[in-house]
Amino acid sequence: MLATLAKRGPGLGAAVATAAGGVAVATQMPESLHISGIPCSLVLGAVANNLAPANIRQALQPGVKFATTTVLRAGIVAVGAKLSATQVLALGWTTVxxxxASVGAGLVAIPLLAKGAGLPPRLGALLAAGTSICGVTAIGATAPAIAATQAEVAVAVANVVAYGIAGMLAYPHVARHLFPHEDSKNIGLFLGLAVHDTAQVMGCAASYAQTYMDEAVVAAAAVAKLTRNCFLAGVVPLMAARHGATAGIATKAAFPTFVLGFVGAAGVRTAGDVYFVGDDATRWKEGANFVGGALGTKCLLATGLAGVGLSVDASAFRSAGVRPFLVGGAGAAIVGGVGLASAQLLSRLRPE
Structure with missing residues (x-):
């Protein structure tokens, strides 16, 4: 036990420190960009890894590997505590x-675009999951299931962060011009379906609310994003089955058991939301949100993806070129376009 801790301690400590550094960097970024500490920690880790001497990188490897596997997967399980079916139902069944439509379009189109561009299938899978479902979290969940390389993870994360920020800045103004001003639910639905990462969705909706004085959009966008996030439970096993053989993984072994933990955590959250009432319900939701947010996202996921950064070789990252970003841009346009079309159709069917 002590020998294992001694072996993993330096690398795990480096991942924790890098995650903390990423949070510190994120706090210095303009608030309007709503950039979380997770992508910052990954970039910071990649920079540190490529500046460190070879003997230091070798000493950190056992702990870094532990961060990119066990810690990252624990984070995915914890994130499930933020997901509640009762919130989805509150917005209306048409959200599903x-x-x-939006998630399916991305999962079908992006791997085809990636194949046409000559990208590795695993990178196409990461771009599809990140763009279609929930950005960095989906990439982190999919990567170990398909044996993606750390360079592929880094490229995919950079992609969804870049296009997520672009959508976050542009879509509030698009929504204002294309939807009836009083249709808060479907404006929120569009924003929740079109922007990649959860933090970016919330920033996008908050920007709309502040600019156009419509707080109801924030709740609708959050629930729409929550609904997208639920697809993670089905898509990760699908990607594992599709890419496991080509990655040299047996299908049974490739099935990510941590997804069961993710589903279980979401089930417990849903049951608690139904069972508890009054002050007990408030305390329950605060506790569940702490597990899914502060513990799952800000601590475990940030540490795991900092470890991914500490594993990235810059030469492999540079070799990717611009093609992943062209595919990611096209994929973002497809997912956002289908989200827009779906929300506009619902706006006409159920005007507010």
């Missing part, structure tokens, strides 16, 4: 088919 709208999310199916």
């Amino acid at each position: 088919p709208a999310a199916c």
Whole structure:
């Protein structure tokens, strides 16, 4: 036990420190960009890894590997505590088919675009998951299931962060011009389906609310994004089955058991939301949100993806070129376009 801790301690400590540094960097970024500490920690880790001497990198490897596997997967399980079916139902059942259309379009189109551009299939899978479902979290969940390289993870993360920020800045103004001003639910639905990462969705909706004085959009966008996030439970096993053989993984071994933990955490959250009432319900939701947010996202996921950064070789990253970003841009346009079309259709079917 002590020998294992001694072996993993330096690398795990480096990942924790890098995650903390990423949070510190994120706090210095303009608030309007709503950039979380997770992508910052990954970039910081990649920079540190490529500046460190070879003997230091070798000493850190056992702990860094632990961060990119066990810690990252624990983070995915914890994130499930933020997901509640009762919130989805509160917005209306039509949110589900709208999310199916948007997510499905990305999962089908992006791997085809990646193949046409000559990208590795695993990178196409990461771009599809990140763009279609929930940005960095989806990439972090999919990567170990398909044996993606750390360079592929880094490229995919950079992609969804860049296009997520672009959508976050542009879509509030698009929504204002294309939807009836009083249609808060479908404006929020569009924003929740079109922007990649959860933090970016919330920033996008908050920007709309502040600019156009419509706080109801924030709740609708959050629930729409929550609905998208639920697809993670089905898509990761699908990607594992599709890419496991080509990655040299047996299908049974490739099935990510941590996804069961993710589903279980979401089930416990849903059951608690139904069972508890009054002050107990408030305390329950605060506790569940702490597990999913502060513990799962800010601590475990940030540490795991800092470890990914500490594993990245810059030469492999440079070799990717511009093609992943062209595919990612096209994929973002497809997912956002289907989200827009779905929300506009629902706006006409159920005007507010």
